[in-house]
Amino acid sequence: MNLIAFVAGKLTRELYGWSKAPRQHKAQRAFAELRLGPGDIAIDCGANVGDVTLAMASGGATVHAFEPFPEAFAVLARRTRDLPNVHCHQRAVADRSGSTRLFLHRHRSDDPLKHASGSSLLATKHNLDPSRFIDVEMVALTDVIHDLGTVNLLKIDVEGFEIRLLNHLLDTGAINAIDQVFCETHEFKVAGLYRDLKRLRQRLKAAGIDHVNLDWH
Numbered sequence: 001m002n003l004i005a006f007v008a009g010k011l012t013r014e015l016y017g018w019s020k021a022p023r024q025h026k027a028q029r030a031f032a033e034l035r036l037g038p039g040d041i042a043i044d045c046g047a048n049v050g051d052v053t054l055a056m057a058s059g060g061a062t063v064h065a066f067e068p069f070p071e072a073f074a075v076l077a078r079r080t081r082d083l084p085n086v087h088c089h090q091r092a093v094a095d096r097s098g099s100t101r102l103f104l105h106r107h108r109s110d111d112p113l114k115h116a117s118g119s120s121l122l123a124t125k126h127n128l129d130p131s132r133f134i135d136v137e138m139v140a141l142t143d144v145i146h147d148l149g150t151v152n153l154l155k156i157d158v159e160g161f162e163i164r165l166l167n168h169l170l171d172t173g174a175i176n177a178i179d180q181v182f183c184e185t186h187e188f189k190v191a192g193l194y195r196d197l198k199r200l201r202q203r204l205k206a207a208g209i210d211h212v213n214l215d216w217h
Helices: 003-032 051-057 070-080 141-148 162-172 193-206
Strands: 041-045 062-066 086-089 092-094 098-105 128-140 151-156 178-183
Touching: 003 178, 041 051, 041 141, 051 062, 051 070, 051 086, 051 151, 070 086, 092 098, 092 141, 128 141, 141 162, 151 162, 162 178, 162 193
Parallel strands: 041 062, 041 151, 062 086, 092 128, 151 178
Antiparallel strands: 098 128
16 A cells, blocks of 8 residues: 555545544433333343443343453453343354354454454454454354344444344344344444445435444444
């Protein structure tokens, strides 16, 4: 990549981030204002060490937290072990069940827990080392939703795999069993993902689906 292209790309990302910031703040407020209680069901995809899981569970809702990265899962499990309404699953959430590779952040060896959130099922994510990975189990999100029935809140932060996951929910109709979806996108961390995100927004709009928030962060 030449210098001009590099600078142009960096400027484009910064301008996009600036324009997206108000929508992110609005999404964060909407998420914080949600009131889940006993009888409600929430799913945390990419739970990491459990900050969002704990917020979801604070009012008594049943929360299923999924986190495949071993070091992060250990902290998640420890922080929630006294909460009977939280169920932790050391699995990646995907569009199918089975085993797969979880690709690791290039600086993982410096601080595994710090860089846990950077790992991804996508080897092409820009800050990963595609030669370094661990084998993990994954579960189809549609199967989880089917087993639970209606889901009141779904949060997705799976480091670039979100768009593929949401398209799968749309393909199967499982998106209709969820009241609210909050999703963090990583459109500039994987080549081609910005284009795919635009297509997903168009698909959601065409289908009249307004309960999926793609601006959460």
